Amino acid sequence: MNDMSETSGRNSVEIRQLDLSFGAVKVLQDLNLDIHEGEFLVLLGSSGCGKSTLLNCIAGLLEITDGQIWIKGENVTWSEPSERGIGMVFQSYALYPQMTVEGNLTFGLRNARVPKDEIARRVARAAEVLQIQPLLKRKPGALSGGQRQRVAIGRALVRDVDVFLFDEPLSNLDAKLRADLRVELKRLHQQLQNTMIYVTHDQIEAMTLADRIAIMKGGKIMQLGSPDEIYNRPQNIYVADFIGSPSMNFMAGRLERGTFVTEDLRLPMEDYEFSAPQVSDGPAILGIRPEHVVTGGLVQSAPVQTSVPVDLVEPMGSDTLVYAQLGGDKFRIRMDGHATVRIGETLPIGLVPAKGSLFDKTSEKRL
Ligand SMILES: Nc1ncnc2c1ncn2[C@@H]1O[C@H](COP(=O)(O)OP(=O)(O)OP(=O)(O)O)[C@@H](O)[C@H]1O
Ligand SMILES: [Mg+2]
Missing domain, CATH: 2.40.50.140 (Nucleic acid-binding proteins)
Incomplete structure (x- = not known):
């Protein structure tokens, strides 16, 4: 048995022999994955291969059947989502329609009793990187799809977390907006240097954003590598x-x-x-x-x-x-x-x- 208590230090998230079943259906099987500190890792695969399930396991929104999850050298397998130091952007982002953009961004922080000047500092930074300063006083109904999407990302950014999880954050947008936001996300990662785990089934998004891509099929990782390795040296016919x-x-x-x-x-x-x-x-x-x-x-x-x-x-x-x-x-x-x-x-x-x-x-x- 290998010693699972050992972590390399370089890794931000470590997934060890993860199994997840819904009843009799095995969705993830013996999955191992190390995500480096500051890395932009993309989970790519066709519909139903288990991408969202894996992300939800890391977030702590699903109880795993077997295995371990480590974040920043700490075993978080049984920790609450709020204790894991993660921020998540869901595919179907729900903004509070009656609140302004600023209200949406600060809601969680006010609930967590973060000091006012700290809230202001974080909102200013998120608004700047996402270029939504002029929108702070508006309500979601008065925003375009892409602007709303940026607010949803901003809501995760203002939480001071080590790891961001994105589940197809751009899939509701038209092709042009997607391409624009893709570039913004890349810039965002270069500025923040946080660890990002990003789910998509869009291979262009995967190739352009990722430091490394994990290609999944049927709850397994078929190949993990840089976009160049995946494209030029695919390890199997599926990839x-x-x-x-x-x-x-x-x-x-x-x-x-x-x-x-x-x-x-x-x-x-x-x-x-x-x-x-x-x-x-x-x-x-x-x-x-x-x-x-x-x-x-x-x-x-x-x-x-x-x-x-x-x-x-x-x-x-x-x-x-x-x-x-x-x-x-x-x-x-x-x-x-x-x-x-x-x-x-x-x-x-x-x-x-x-x-x-x-x-x-x-x-x-x-x-
Ligand atoms: N609550 C559940 N109960 C039973 N099966 C589920 C449940 N949630 C997901 N599944 C199944 O688990 C598998 C993986 O689902 P998952 O949502 O992780 O796929 P995905 O890769 O995110 O796909 P998509 O690209 O369509 O979002 C699918 O076959 C799905 O039907
Ligand atoms: Mg999904």
């Missing part, structure tokens, strides 16, 4: 497929003495960085991101060259997405916005296998 839009292309084949072989192509993998020094031959899957397929003048210098029939073209402005077929499977290619490609044409392409991700077909793990 590779989940992250990136449009998705990675997958080709089925065999690894044979350092070459990935499909029915039609031979892709030399000698420049590929294998995860282990010894990788045995056998059925494998090669994943290639749409932006790593080269076209035009670059095809000639690519290690592998072929051509694909074009099914569909989607001009996106900044780039053009081309949907084609390779070996009978759908194959997506990202080209620049000026590319002129027509449906039905045969497009010469070049592949750079070393930039791809190779997986064992059975275990679906990265090779």
Whole structure:
């Protein structure tokens, strides 16, 4: 049995062998996660994978079935939410409609009998970082959605806490406001340097905000890593497929003495960085991101060259997405916005296998 009383000191939140069941339904299983001091950690996963449940366990709003939760070196597994030093922003933020913005921000602090000048100091700071000073005397009914959302975040900020928990705080907003608030949140974290745990199912939010991302599926963490690691070195097919839009292309084949072989192509993998020094031959899957397929003048210098029939073209402005077929499977290619490609044409392409991700077909793990 490992000694769970030991904490590294560098960690703000530590989750040890956490189990959570609702009746017979196991939602979180043997989950372990260390969140560093000052880190922006994003929990990312599809609907129902257990993100909110995990956040609520950390907040103390759910009683866990087994395991331990440590915050700042203290075992808080059985502590009340108010004793955990956390501030939470819920997805459905309810502001008090009859109170002004200032009233909403200070309500909790007044109840906790925080001294007046201390309240004023914290409100001023939160209002400044969230740029809501001009709104303090207004009521929520007279605010836009994005302004209300900022007040909800402000309500958590004025509490002087070590760890902020956010559950999809931007999901009610339109795309433009979301992008604006995303930038503000990032700036906020850079200023405050608090630990932030942020739940989303939006991969752009995850990639742009996170120091590290935990990708969850069925109550388990499939990969924990920096956005760069998650994107460029996905550890399994689930993560590779989940992250990136449009998705990675997958080709089925065999690894044979350092070459990935499909029915039609031979892709030399000698420049590929294998995860282990010894990788045995056998059925494998090669994943290639749409932006790593080269076209035009670059095809000639690519290690592998072929051509694909074009099914569909989607001009996106900044780039053009081309949907084609390779070996009978759908194959997506990202080209620049000026590319002129027509449906039905045969497009010469070049592949750079070393930039791809190779997986064992059975275990679906990265090779
Ligand atoms: N009180 C409950 N009783 C029974 N099952 C629950 C309860 N709360 C959540 N669940 C189940 O637990 C699983 C995880 O739910 P959770 O709310 O954590 O998902 P999520 O990842 O936050 O999803 P979303 O992105 O949709 O918010 C789901 O299958 C859900 O149906
Ligand atoms: Mg949720």
